Amino acid sequence: MRTIDDFTRPLEYISPMCDLLGSIFREWTEKEVIPYRRRFDEDYLEHHLIHPPFKKLLGEYGIQRMLFPEDLGGWGLGTSNYLYVAAYCMFEEIARADSGMAMAFGVVFWPLLFISLEPHVNRRLLEEFAPMFCGTNEVTFAALCMTEPQGGSDIENVEIVKGTTIQTTAVQDGDEWVINGHKLWPTNTGGLARLMAVVCTTNPGSDDPRDIAVIYVKDDMPGVTQGPPYDKAGMAADMNGDVWYENVRVPLWYRAIGPGDDAKYFGEIMSTGNMGIIAWISGTMMNIYERVSEYVNRKKYRGKPLKENDAVAGLLADFATHIEAIRIIGYQCARMCDRHDLYGPLWDPGLVAKMRAQRYFTVDRFIDITGRVMNLMEAYGADRDWDVEKHWRDVKMLQMVEGSKQLCQIEVARWFYEAETY
Amino acid sequence: MNDLELFPYPKHRLQATDLDLAASLKGLVEKQIMDKRLELKEDYEQLLKPSLGKLMVEIGLQRMFWPEKLGGEEHNEPGAAYTVVAALEQVGRADIGLAFQAAHSLALQAALALEANYMEQQCAAISPLFCEGTQPLIVSFILPAFAEEEGVPEWRGKGLQVKARRSGDTWELNGAKVRPTCSGADADLFGVWCAVEGENEPAFILVPGDVPGLTRGEEFLKTGLAASRNADLGFASVKVPASACAWRGDEGLYRLLSWYYLGLAAAASGALLATYEIIKEWGDNRVIKGRGQIFKENPLTGALMGEIAKDIAVVRLLAYNLAEILAEPGAYGDAGSLAVFTSALIIVHQAYVAAENTIHHTMELMASAGYAKEWQLERYWRDVKTVQCYLGAYELAKHDFARWFYGTKTL
Structure with a gap:
């Protein structure tokens, strides 16, 4: 039986550590998040359900220490050249369960990038903040x-x-x-x-x-x-x-x-944020694939599983194709973030523009194809028990964080066509 | 000029009473719903249920088609199609879920009480429920679905969720995990398109919500349409009298659905008029790029706002065009014909595809305000998508289009 792990990943640059982190995160999502996520919408005010899994992941597992140097109690990933591919694996796994959670997780680290990445490590501030993240089992949100x-x-x-x-x-x-x-x-x-x-x-x-x-x-x-x-x-x-x-x-x-x-390194924040958004989209699509697969196997049309209808097959193929393409784009973005030596610095306007382009392209594709998949599921497409509608709502919001779609378009056009006035 | 008059519609085709009704509803929904929703959000008991009562009972939408002698308004000529659009557009502008509910009631009224197809016995039996009560009568349908679980009879490539058996002067209905189009938790009357044991021709049977053997599951959570508290149903040897069968055969169902889709298209148009009002306020007041540039004056965002207006105009014209088709059976055929049904199906799908895209674009322009509940836009987005899902699988609805336009036999 096909699973989400049959979708392509760029194996030539995924380290064993990524797979280890991926398996830890998948187990965490299966036990701590997925069984509860259908009640998250009503928990937005208090986070009674949402906070405990964060505490386990960030505090008890210690993931929030990731960017800090090892001598300060961290894992030293901030100065590695595989940080973003590793982050992609983690983001994708969390977003498979809940992209809001993936975003909150990512933003724990986002503001720390200003002080933890070469060539602008700020050792004094890392020392100052390390106890908040590395010296506790409680979650520390940033x-x-x-x-x-x-x-x-x-x-x-x-x-x-x-x-x-x-x-x-x-x-x-x-x-x-x-x-x-x-x-x-x-x-x-x-x-x-x-x-x-x-x-x-x-x-x-x-x-x-x-x-x-x-x-x-x-x-x-x-x-x-x-x-x-x-x-x-x-x-x-x-x-x-x-x-x-x-x-x-x-x-x-x-x-x-x-x-x-x-100001200069603010571009780095933009690039990494856009990479994260693609990872979150990719993760949600993995889960939609799982849920839709169950639906088209369980539901019958003219005596056969729905997936066996040619018209349905056309849409299902489009969805799988989008996952393939978006995942490859996302990993490529992560690789571009890691390998400054090949792709230039993350704060370079060209790289910022490319990340914007890839982010808004993938969100647009997601919205179109997922909307069509919801329609295929008829009334069940809008039913929270099938989870697809949750991802559809969540990802629409990812289109608009970190600047609207139009800002993305402007930045992309400005760089690729060397425009000067907007 | 009223902002809503900016978008063209065939005003000359509407009666003065239609325009008056639309004006009354506009005022009512603004006061009853739009002014309160920031505080009450989508609260069913405090906001939506009382509003449904106002619309259906006080304004009288649930009496519209029934004959005067039965307590109705006897507005049952084909031209009532314009009234439906004028009314539900205003309701949809405030809350699509309420328009969705009203569309069910009006479609059932049209199917039973249109003057050309008047069903005397059924009207006499059913109309008191609509005309004599002081509470809104909530109508729901159980329609064929494309994809079903095992063992469901087929009709036109779709699965029938309920099976009926005629025994003397009684119909007995059975079905499990039945998903109605709306309000499974609250509906007072279900119109059920049933497979009939031993026969090829389905039956449309009216089932009161309080009949023994009809069970309601727990209300389930869904994307939108808070005005419709839906739940799956069980039919365990539900018995209704033989007279509860409103009709046999496709024509009656096509007529019901043609009018139902008219109401839904009007709701989409109303939602888009609301979207226009929201983005207009945003475009008039938002300043961007730190240079004092008004949002609507930026070439990129102004162009997208223009596209939004274009799509709103087209959806409104489509909804009124369907009204024209239903209002003129001499020119276009009866509402129960496959031709008119197909046109209605095309228009309602197109209206919701366009509405979804239009609200998507509007949200993009408004960024976080687009998805913050405070700005109200996101509720239309969720509601439109939910209606679209309840229309049925678009991939397979296209087979219905092909069946009519290309004479497809096997799809």
Whole structure:
């Protein structure tokens, strides 16, 4: 019997460690997530069901230590050249169960990339934050706070908007930053985040990249307020809310890298985020394949399994073809993230554009083909017990995180056609 | 000009009473539903059920087709098709699930009480349920499905979920894990397209919701349509009188479905009018790129907004065009003909494919506001997709199209 493991993976660059991690994650999802996920939507506010599996994976298994150096209690993956392929394997397995959970998992590490990757490792900050992630069996959520009420994805559009719209300010006062502002929608907020990387401006309205600052803030610092979680169409495990900073004081050395470099390496964040989104889509498609396979075997049409009908076969083939293609694209993205020596730095606008292109292409393909698969399942396509509709809702949201589809299109056109005005 | 009048429709074909009804419903749903949904969200007991009562009982949608002598409005000429669209478009603009419910009721009324096909005995038996009560009468259908479990009789390539056996002056119905089109948990009356033991011709049998032997499973969770609390049903030797059989043969079912699809197409049009209002507000007020550029003035986003408007206009025209087809049987054939049924099926599928894509695009433009419940758009997206699933498998519906247009025999 065919399984999801029969879909192609680029075996020539998947290490044994990836398979080991994959099997650990699959066992965790089978035991801790899949049996409960149909009730996640109603759990968006409290995470009574969602939190325990996170605690096991990130805290008790210790996965949240991954990026930290071994001498600080971590696994040292931050400076490896197989981080992203390994991440792809993990992301795909989690998303097979719940892409909201996969996103929340990924974002635990995302803000830490500013300080844990070569050539911009910030040892002092790693030492500062290591106890939060490596010295505990409790889960520590992190968040990357970018979006603001007035600008939506303008902040992600660094190359053109150049930070001019950022309204969260960081003002130096002696040996401290004083932060004031309001952020919306960061993953892992709504009360969860213990550590936040906050995108600020040190000079409001400036288009000088040196004035874009990424500064870490702990949730228990005076002046930090997290609002309640938003109610959304899906992705309940990805908790989002408002975050307010009112005269929050942090040490100057809490700035991620430094003037100019915070903005420069922001591109790295964009590239890796887009790679993650493709992995999450790929994972959800694996599960849809499993559920649809069960459906077309169980359901009969004119006395034969539904899958034996030629018209149905055409659609099923399209779906399998999409999985094949999207998975190959996703692994290629992960490989491009790992091998700077071959593909250039992750913060390069060309690489950012390519990741955007591959992400929005795969989401568009997912939405089209999964919508058609839902239709094939008739009333059961919209039935939560069959899980497909959950993935359909969740992935639509992945199309819009980290900048809308139109932002992706603009960045892709700008780079590939050397446009200058948008 | 009212924003909704921007999108063309054959206004000259509507009676003054249709326009008045649409205007009344527009005001009602805005006050009763749209103004309250931020607070009440999709709460069935507090928002949706009372709203259904207003629409069906106070406005009188559940009395529309029945003769005056039976307590109805006797609006049962073919031109009522325009009324259905004008009304359900407004209801769908507020909540597709409520329009979905109303479409069931109106389709059953049309199938039984249209003047050209008036079924006197059935109308006399059934209409009091619609005309005399003070509560909405919730109607649901059990229709053939393409894909079924083992041992289900076939009709036109689809599986019949319930089997009926005639014994004297009684029908006995049996079926397990039966999935109705809506409101399995609440419906007062089920219209069941049954396989008849020992015969090739199915029967459409009306089954009251409180008849012994009819069991309801637990309400299941689904993508949208909160106004329809659905649950699977069991029919264990359910007995109804012989008169409960409304009709035998395809013509009656095609007539029912043609009118049902009309209501659903109108609901899609209404949902898209709501989508227009949401994206218009967004496009008028959102500033992007930090240069004071209004969202709708950006060439890329403005173009996509234009495409959204185009698709809304086309769906509205399609819905009204189906009304035209049903309103003019002399020109297009009876609603129970295969030709009209096929046209209705094509239009409703096209309307929902377009509606799904249009709302997808709108969500893309609004990014996180598109999927935040606060902005209301996502509920239309979920509802549209759910209706589309309940229409049946599109891959196999295409066989119905082929059967008519190409004379396909074996599909």
